[in-house]
Amino acid sequence: MGRHAGFSLIELTVIVAILGITALVVIPGFSxxxxxxxxxxANRVAEALRYAKREAIRTGGIRGVLVDTDDGEVLGKDIxxxxxxxxxSPFSVLAKLYHPVSKQPYDFLLEKSSTTHGVKFASSVKPFSFEGVSGSQKSLFFTAQGAPVWVADNVLSRFTGGDIQLTYGGQVKTITIQPITGRVMVQ
Structure with a gap:
């Protein structure tokens, strides 16, 4: 009689035990x-900024984005x-704009979405600065030319800078708006 090819029960048990121990060591190492x-x-926040800019250009009017880093205290939403x-004076919200696909008001809370739950603003500081305006602001407006500005008492103030930082699991993403062109980038 020849020897049958295959593994014995003891060999299989040892292999399964080794794989189990390896899994216990390796899996917690993953984030x-x-x-x-x-x-x-970050892409949702950037797209909201881009949409406001596109709508301002399309309609020939001023459109704005409110970035409420204080957990939605102003209008009940983050964006x-x-x-x-x-x-x-100061400005008020005449109408919320509607998302072009979902046809729902273009506003959202990062915490309420299952796809972005747990993502937070890195700080509660107002993110936008403007020339001649004391202090930072939560809102950014876009003109019909797509330029980012602040509007108060029918006076436009030039956007000088501001970043929105989001954090999740120790990582940070920054949404940057270029002062002159209004270009929105995620880094």
Whole structure:
């Protein structure tokens, strides 16, 4: 009689035990956070800024984005794209703009979405600075030419800079708006 090819029960048990121990050591080393959440959240914020700019150019009017880093205290959302009522001082929201695909108001809370849950603003500091305006602001407006500005008492103030930083699982993504062109970039 010849010897049968294959593995004995003891050999299989040892292999399964080694694989189990290896899995216990290796799996916790992987990040328990989904790196796509931060990327998706940064892209959503950047797209809201880009949409406000496109709508300002398309309609020939001023459109704004409110970035509420204080957990939605102002309008109840983290990000709101809107048409401002510039006759009021300070401005008020005349109408929220609607998302071109979902047809819902273009506003959202990062925490309420399953795809971005856990992503937070890196700080609660107002992100936008403007020439001749004391202090930073939560809102950024775009003119019909696509230029980022601040509007108060029917006076336009040039955007001088500002970044929005999001954090998740120890990682940070920065959304940058170029002062003159209004170009929005995720880094």
């Amino acid at each position: 328990s956070t989904d790196p796509q959440k931060l990327e998706l959240a 709101t794209v809107f048409e401002p009522d510039l006759s009021a």
